[in-house]
Amino acid sequence: MKLSKINRNSLVILALFVSTASVSQDSVAKTPVLKLLYFSSDNKIPSLHVQTKWKAGKKYQPAKGISVTVYLDSATTALALSNKIITDESGEAVVIMPPSLKTKWEASAKHKFIAEVTGSKEFDGLSAETEITKAKLELDTTTDGETKTVSTIVTALQNGKWTPIKGVEMKIGVKRLGSDLKIGDDDTYTTDSLGKVSAQFKRDSLPGDEKGNLVLVAKVEENEQFGNLVVEKTVPWGAKLKIENTFNQRSLFATRNKTPGWLLFMAYLIIGIVWGTLIYLINRLIKIKKLGKISG
Amino acid sequence: MENSTVLTNEQITQDLLPQKFGKRGMIWTAILIVICCIGAIAYIKQLRKGLVVTNMGDYVSWGIYISNFVFFVAISLVGSLITAIFRLAKVPWRTPLTRISEIIAVSAITFAGLIIIVDMGRPERLLNLLLHGRLQSPIAWDVIVIGTYFCISLFLLYITLLPDISVLIKAKDKLGKPFSKLYCWLASYWKGTEAQEKIRDRAITILCIIIIPVAFCIHTVTSWLFATTYRPGWDSTNFGAYFVSGAFLVGAGGVVVAMYIFRKVYNLEKYITDKHFDKMARILVLLALLYLYFNVNEYLVPAFKMKKPEAEHLRTLFAGDFAPIFWFAILVGMIIPIIILINKKGRRPLPMFIAGVMVVVGAWFKRYLIVTPTLLHPFLPMYDAPESYHHYFPSWEEWAIAMGSLAGMLLIITFFVRIFPIISIYKTITDQNETVENK
Numbered sequence: 001m002k003l004s005k006i007n008r009n010s011l012v013i014l015a016l017f018v019s020t021a022s023v024s025q026d027s028v029a030k031t032p033v034l035k036l037l038y039f040s041s042d043n044k045i046p047s048l049h050v051q052t053k054w055k056a057g058k059k060y061q062p063a064k065g066i067s068v069t070v071y072l073d074s075a076t077t078a079l080a081l082s083n084k085i086i087t088d089e090s091g092e093a094v095v096i097m098p099p100s101l102k103t104k105w106e107a108s109a110k111h112k113f114i115a116e117v118t119g120s121k122e123f124d125g126l127s128a129e130t131e132i133t134k135a136k137l138e139l140d141t142t143t144d145g146e147t148k149t150v151s152t153i154v155t156a157l158q159n160g161k162w163t164p165i166k167g168v169e170m171k172i173g174v175k176r177l178g179s180d181l182k183i184g185d186d187d188t189y190t191t192d193s194l195g196k197v198s199a200q201f202k203r204d205s206l207p208g209d210e211k212g213n214l215v216l217v218a219k220v221e222e223n224e225q226f227g228n229l230v231v232e233k234t235v236p237w238g239a240k241l242k243i244e245n246t247f248n249q250r251s252l253f254a255t256r257n258k259t260p261g262w263l264l265f266m267a268y269l270i271i272g273i274v275w276g277t278l279i280y281l282i283n284r285l286i287k288i289k290k291l292g293k294i295s296g
Numbered sequence: 297m298e299n300s301t302v303l304t305n306e307q308i309t310q311d312l313l314p315q316k317f318g319k320r321g322m323i324w325t326a327i328l329i330v331i332c333c334i335g336a337i338a339y340i341k342q343l344r345k346g347l348v349v350t351n352m353g354d355y356v357s358w359g360i361y362i363s364n365f366v367f368f369v370a371i372s373l374v375g376s377l378i379t380a381i382f383r384l385a386k387v388p389w390r391t392p393l394t395r396i397s398e399i400i401a402v403s404a405i406t407f408a409g410l411i412i413i414v415d416m417g418r419p420e421r422l423l424n425l426l427l428h429g430r431l432q433s434p435i436a437w438d439v440i441v442i443g444t445y446f447c448i449s450l451f452l453l454y455i456t457l458l459p460d461i462s463v464l465i466k467a468k469d470k471l472g473k474p475f476s477k478l479y480c481w482l483a484s485y486w487k488g489t490e491a492q493e494k495i496r497d498r499a500i501t502i503l504c505i506i507i508i509p510v511a512f513c514i515h516t517v518t519s520w521l522f523a524t525t526y527r528p529g530w531d532s533t534n535f536g537a538y539f540v541s542g543a544f545l546v547g548a549g550g551v552v553v554a555m556y557i558f559r560k561v562y563n564l565e566k567y568i569t570d571k572h573f574d575k576m577a578r579i580l581v582l583l584a585l586l587y588l589y590f591n592v593n594e595y596l597v598p599a600f601k602m603k604k605p606e607a608e609h610l611r612t613l614f615a616g617d618f619a620p621i622f623w624f625a626i627l628v629g630m631i632i633p634i635i636i637l638i639n640k641k642g643r644r645p646l647p648m649f650i651a652g653v654m655v656v657v658g659a660w661f662k663r664y665l666i667v668t669p670t671l672l673h674p675f676l677p678m679y680d681a682p683e684s685y686h687h688y689f690p691s692w693e694e695w696a697i698a699m700g701s702l703a704g705m706l707l708i709i710t711f712f713v714r715i716f717p718i719i720s721i722y723k724t725i726t727d728q729n730e731t732v733e734n735k
Contacts, residue, residue: 256430267431267440274444277506281451281499288458288492292485 031055032063036070036115036128038227043136046105048081050093050115052123062091066123070095071114072104075127079104084118109134109157135226136162137170139218139233141201148201148237150183152218154191156226164195168220172199174206175215175232181206183216201237208238302732303566305725312717312724313467315562325710328703335700338693339414347417349693355678356671356688361415363664364698367546368408368705369442369518370539370659374547375401375449376511379456380504389575391727392567392719396554398453399718400547403708405446405514407701412442414697434520441514448510452503454482455496459722462486475715515540522666528598528609529670538590542659545583549633549655552576554709556649558718567719570644577643580651581634588630609673617687618669621661629658 035051052066067084079101085093097105105111112131117123135156142149150172155162168191173180181203189197197218208214213234220229250260303311317325342349352359378397382390413419429436461483468476486492519539522530532538555576559568595613598606613622633651636642642651668688678686690698712718 252432254432256428256432259431263431267437271440271444274448274506274510277502278444278447278451281455281502284495284499285455288495289485291489291492291495292487 029056030061032123032126033060034068034115034117034123034126034128036113036130037222038113038130038132039230040135040137040227041230042232043138043229045097047094047096048113048115050085050087050095052087052091052093052117062089063087063123064089064091066091066117066120068093068115068117071116072097072101073112073114075114075116109160130227132227133157133225135165135220135229137218137220137229137231139216139231141216141233141235148235150199150201150216150218152189152191152197152231154195154220154226154229164191164193165226166191166193166195168195168223168226170197170218170220170229172197172216172218174203175217180217180219203237205239206237207241208236210241210243212236212238212240214238303728308724308728309463309467309721310470311564311566312719312721313464313470314714314717317714320561321710321714325707328707328710331703332700332707335697335703338696338700342414342417342693342697343419349691351684351688351691351694353685353688354681355674355685356668358415358667358671359688360664360690360694360698361411363660363667364701365408365411365415366518366539366663366666367660368404368411368701369514370543370546370663371550371656372401372404372408372445372449372547373511373515373540373543374551375452376507377544377547378551379452380507380511383500383504384508388727389572391723392564392572393551393555393576394723395453395456395716395718395720396558397547397551398449398456399709399712400550400554401449402446402453403705403712405442405449406708407705409442409446410704411698411701414701434517434524437517438514438521441510441517445507445510445514448503448507452500452507455499455503456720456723457716458483458486458496459488460717460720462488463721464716478715512540515543522670527670527675528603528605528673529666532594532598534590534593534597538587538594541583541587541590542662545580545587545630546656546659548576548580548583549652549659552580552648552652553656556645556652558713559645562713562718564719567724573645573648574643577637577648577651580648580655581637584630584634584637584655588626588634591626591630605673605675609669612669612673613665618665622665625658625662625665627658628654629662630655633658 033053033055037049038046039049040046048070050068050070052063054061054063064087066087069084070081072079072081081095081098085095087093110131110133112129114127114129116127133156135154138153140151152170152172154165154168156165169188171188173182184199184202189199191197206214214237216233216235218231220226222228250258252260350359374397378390378393413422416422425439461479464471465479465484516536519535523532523535555568558564599610612618633655636647636651672688
């Protein structure tokens, strides 16, 4: 009796737990998220990357087709970087600083960017801001015999001068197909009091392009003060890539007039032996016929 | 021929001369002709409308036609087994079985070639294969080797027939006129002189020697049509040996069935004896065990590794949609015949006939299983494909053509038996004379 009561209670608790879990799973609210990132690539024209996402629990899902307007310093039409930009399937959109805002951009060392969503039911009214100080990331290389060194310097515009900045964390790597390959043992490097980083290149015989060129890349990622800075440099430090084009050579997958020699030899040898024997036997049959006529 | 019975040459000739069809023979022939005609009608429809009349599609592009092709190629191997291997091994009891196996080989390889043309959809393009084919392609090898095997088999059949046709020419009075012109055209020059006999004997030996590697080639190359394709179920280094062993089995099964029928219909008990059935039963058990061994290799190794695409393919075979056919082919095509034939009672003619039929039917389904399930399991998922593409069941046109081709093969054998002796008269007499002399 007591045991059955315990069992019944256990079942009730289990049922409650299952139903609560399923309800809580179903009722996870989706929150719209808007993110704005500043990018400076090779110290040239800056760009702003917009990301729109749905946050469901701990998961993020891209939100596509959201129209966003990005402004410089103030959310007025005159300071908009462009008309509305629409996020793609991965929930991202990019806008480049237009020439019309050049004077405004150059007038100050610090700027604020504002992103505002319009015309989207779920995201409407959502905005995001990011403030940056203009900064440069420069990359240089030196070669001393077998030793190859990569040097970078981070400078920021302070009081009208480009001043070296200490304590900026960055990554230095070699561009590969999927991602960047670090050049040495360290994952990241931090600038010294002169704003410099010096790292030894330890990737000997890394395959480059046909001329042996590799693309070095230094990145400051999502820095609170400077945003994202990226600089690249092509250096002839890789192994030359030799592309052997076998398209026009004799091979098993080539066209009929490019049959491999060994296959031709073997095939014709076998065919020759078998059909040669057959022709010989036909000759013997003719001989039998002649013998029959003579004896007949 | 029974060792205890000594027959006169006249008696042997009388017994083994081709006979007119009786009532049963006429019905049998009529049925075969009707099936062939239905197949021909279906083929004409296919020619007019294209391969759209079949249920083949983007995925199952090789259906029942190719299964049939592999079956025909397999059964044709028997010509080299009984004629060539037995002759070279000097197997003394081979004589009554030799011509049966030769005609099975010729008729099967004829329809193997024809069914491939049927599968092409556009037969006039066969010439393109010869004019523009790539020697690198196993398909080109198959065309070459099938053509060669057909020629050798036909040559072997013809040259072994020469003395018998001479007998038939002499027996014109008994046989009547219908085929006398044909006999004269084929072998009027054969006088049976010592010089002719010597050349013929040597030619047969040479043919027996070259037919064995060519027969192995035809089955190996046919297996390579599959094995050189990287697909679950075909990606195997075992395929050549697997095909050759399977071909030996179905060929021997086919001969056993034919032995029983000819013995029964033409009262050949004195020539195709219980001893022949017993010997063939032992060979059949050996071949079934060999093929079973290759089957274990073929399925156990990928099943042990269970790579995902292979696993899905094997699951379908072992426990999925194809499981009934798979287990039917394994049990009926191999295991049950072995069980029947390892018993002495099972090696009698009737149980042997049943076992032979089981082997042949099982072998046909086995070929179907080699072709179709693999095509239904491509490496890339069948995404956004119509539901009908996920399954394959032949259309009536495919069935009609396939059955028509099988009937055509049997019709060749039937007409051959009507025109020529199914057991060599000349060799039977020679064998008996030698036996008597030795005594």
